[in-house]
Amino acid sequence: MYVAVKGGEAAIEQAHRLLADRRRGDRAVPALSLEQIAGQLSLAVDRVMAEGSLYDPDLAAMAVRQSRGDLIEAIFLLRAYRTTLPRFGYSRPIDTSRMQIERRVSATYKDIPGGQLLGPTFDYTHRLIDPAMATDEEVAAPQRQPRRERESCPRVMDILNDEGLIEPDGQSDSEPADLTRDPTDYPAARDLRLQALARGDEGFLLSLGYSTQRGYGRTHPFVGEIRVGLVEVEVEMPELGFAISIGRIRITECQMVSQFKNTDGEGPRFTRGYGLVFGQSERKAMAMSLVDRALRADEFGEQRMAPAQDEEFVLEHCDNVQATGFVEHLKLPHYVDFQAELDLLRLLRREDAERAESQEAAE
Template identity: 80%
Template sequence: MYVAVKGGEAAIEKAHRLLADRRRGDRSVPALSLEQIAGQLSLAVDRVMAEGSLYDPELAAMAVRQSRGDMIEAIFLIRAYRTTLPRFGATRPVETAAMRIERRVSATYKDIPGGQLLGSTFDYTHRLIDPAMAGDHPVEPGARRAVAEDAAYPRVTDILNGEGLIEPDIASDAEPGDLTRDPTGFPAGRDLRLQALARGDEGFLLSLGYSTQRGYGRTHPFVGEVRIGLVDLEIDLPELGFAVNIGAIRVTECQMVSQFKGGGQDGPRFTRGYGLVFGQSERKAMSMSLVDRALRADEFDENRAAPAQDEEFVLSHCDNVEATGFVEHLKLPHYVDFQAELDLLRMLRREHAAEKTAETDRQEAAE
């Protein structure tokens, strides 16, 4: 809390009470429940979890309600709560190849093994306001979400890799960094870049991804595959000597197939961009994969000329919580700073007026 002068506490307390009143809205209308928000505004909840770096639909729904639907404020709340949680372990890397698929589409192959699975999507809607939304109509029987439990859905990039047509996806044995614990330095490894992008602002990444498609760091991308579904989380328990499944989370993964590079012994191959986020968030995962590929310019001896290729620019500005804090702090009192600038400007204007008068006097004397 920022209190610039004595007496500010009373005004701030009244502002809090007014905010609570506005948040509740019309008392004749039933209050939103967390179940309603999590169930019916699930994409908003998913974004808050993804950019807040904490997978908890109930907490995210609570943050959405507390913030009156301001997504960045809700993300800020989740981030702040996250810092209070103890860390007692780390899960094994999730195996997205074993994902229990809810939606899976590819723009590179029409007939992919396992088939295209449209699932829940706005892609084929007409973008017309539906008058039925004014009421409360039940879902038609059989239209609820289905999860493919046992079907096999090999990844498109694995198919390409089998023919040697795409760069291999090489796993590193190195311990990944943690940008929530250590300050980010430059140059940053891909592990830290992907972390920053995963919790970066969707709109910012969308704009950067779009810029790469318009020629600012062009990589000529194709969506190899976007898949949404449930992945299991496993944690190693030393006292048992094996991994234990502790639950499942919903994620969105995007494998972007980008323009080919290389030669020599391996020959030309497609390159990759990667995106993985909590919940259902295709736009974010796709944008992330586009920017990930752009940031790999040095790996492929590409000239880093576009904003999306500038690692420091992207990573320093993609975090919406940090960006919001720096922009919104301008609303706070800056009286002393402004008075100093005002005094300096007045002095400069006096000096300018004196010089102008002196110049006029010199001209008159010369005449």
């Protein structure tokens, strides 16, 4: 605590009040409601939920409001709140093949069973500021589209899998690790790596994913399929003997097709990268799938030469809460440490001066 600052705790209290005042902004402008943030800044809320590893749009919107729009601070707040919640158990693995699809695209096949579903996306908009954003003019609602059922939208990856042209999806019946409860040991299993990537910083993973495309861990990727939509969350009820649905969550799933390898004597096959995050966050899911494939270098006998292939480097630095804490702690008092460095520097400079004087006297 900055007790050495003039005013001590009273100054800190005033800093809190000033922060609250700045957060509120101009009183002549109506205050933002949680409904407005969750509804109109939904992609920011989705990122906070994904990297905060807690699916609750209202809490995420509250964190965005409290942090004045600083998303990493909002993620920190949500992550901290998560630690106070009791844990009742684990849900069953979600079945994304049963997703109520809102958006679904593939870059590998033009015509796919069920068709391409563009959905809400910036992909086809002009990257220009729209003057209409300066007003509160109502936008016409889109026409209702028929719901896409799972039978009409089979997985694109299954097309390759049916021909034996891609590795199996790697599903396992073993109990997955829990990153929030167990310490990370290296080498880490893929399930733990995926957990770390799912709540990792989007910008960090985006840069790493981009680096793999530029040759630093080249994988030559293609987007097999991106799906955005709602999935059921089910929990086993021992007293009932079957699972029940406790609600639906919106997720983004990306299956990346990467360069082929000849493994297990099965002949050359494409390999996979996988990404899944809360909400609509295609950039994050794509970056995650690129880094996931890069981290699998050892599985395919590839030499690990690039940052995205270095498991410990990626997993130890992708968490923005840890990174923020370590960087921002530099703002806290380091008076004793600095004085020690300062005294050492002065001593070294005196010794240098004394040596120089001795040399001059000897000459």
